[in-house]
């Protein structure tokens with residue numbers, strides 16, 4: 249589809265991968281094409297700001313490696329807020345190494361990105377196998393998740409006495425049988441007992457915390473959104489760094505085109521790009537473009553915001569979304585440094601959404 253097509257119609261196009269489709273539907277229902285870049289250095293700050301802006305965003309971008317106390321509390325807290333407020337999580341890790349190394353960076357170590365972030369990004373300078381390696385690691389992570397779900401269905405409700413017992417570990421044969429008979433009733437129970445599953449899986453797994461808790465006791469402020477959208481699917485996707493916002497960057501047009509080529513070869517896993525303009529040129533291209541380097545002038549100012557003195561270059565939402573065809577604006581300090589972040593996030597949401605509506609002719 250061309251970039252003048254609505255997000256809704258792009259979500260419904262038959263070839264759209266499930267994660268892209270979910271995100272496009274989320275954006276449509278929430279009327280938000282705003283990604284907040286939560287560039288903070290502690291878990292408390294991250295969770296506080298996610299609460300403050302969550303209502304206005306479709307995506308929250310992290311740099312987990314700058315969070316000094318990143319760990320289980322960070323992941324559980326963030327997943328809980330993402331679930332309650334309805335947004336996806338994007339870890340801006342910018343992977344860029346040989347396939348074998350990026351697989352480990354993605355799935356293990358203190359960050360274990362694949363466990364808690366629906367989206368991660370990568371450079372393609374190591375060559376296209378970075379993408380296939382990550383796709384394979386992602387599908388393994390999804391398989392582990394599904395195994396965990398089916399384990400509990402097979403084993404029934406945990407009792408307080410048996411959850412730490414080694415005998416509770418999944419029996420792979422049993423699991424395969426369970427997966428092959430997903431009746432309607434079983435599907436319903438998968439959703440209903442997911443809270444138990446995660447608690448239990450964490451106790452029985454050889455790894456300390458394989459998946460974040462999906463449980464939430466808090467009231468749901470976005471019930472309507474959830475009723476329309478359903479629960480977020482457990483899926484993983486990749487963005488390629490096709491262009492950068494920083495002055496003098498080396499990602500030239502040939503490199504950008506190469507990214508597009510690699511993305512087209514991996515359409516089910518690559519949901520789009522971090523770039524400064526839409527890269528969709530073929531009728532089949534339905535890649536999302538997420539664009540950093542976006543700021544609005546402050547209320548009292550009329551002037552243009554140009555940069556941060558460290559190479560960052562800023563443009564307004566109207567320019568990048570309306571004129572260059574970008575889909576999602578990524579905003580960090582524009583919101584982070586505001587006195588009232590909730591109000592500022594809402595101001596950016598509106599500006600981004602109006603630019604999108606104008607672009608599709610509404």
Ligand code: BMP
Pocket residue numbers: 285287311340491492493494522540541542560578579580581582
């Ligand atoms: P800010 O809006 O505060 O300038 O933050 C921009 C965010 O987007 C930062 O987290 C930065 O790492 C990221 N980013 C960028 O600015 N330009 C790029 O080309 C790619 C990025 O990921």
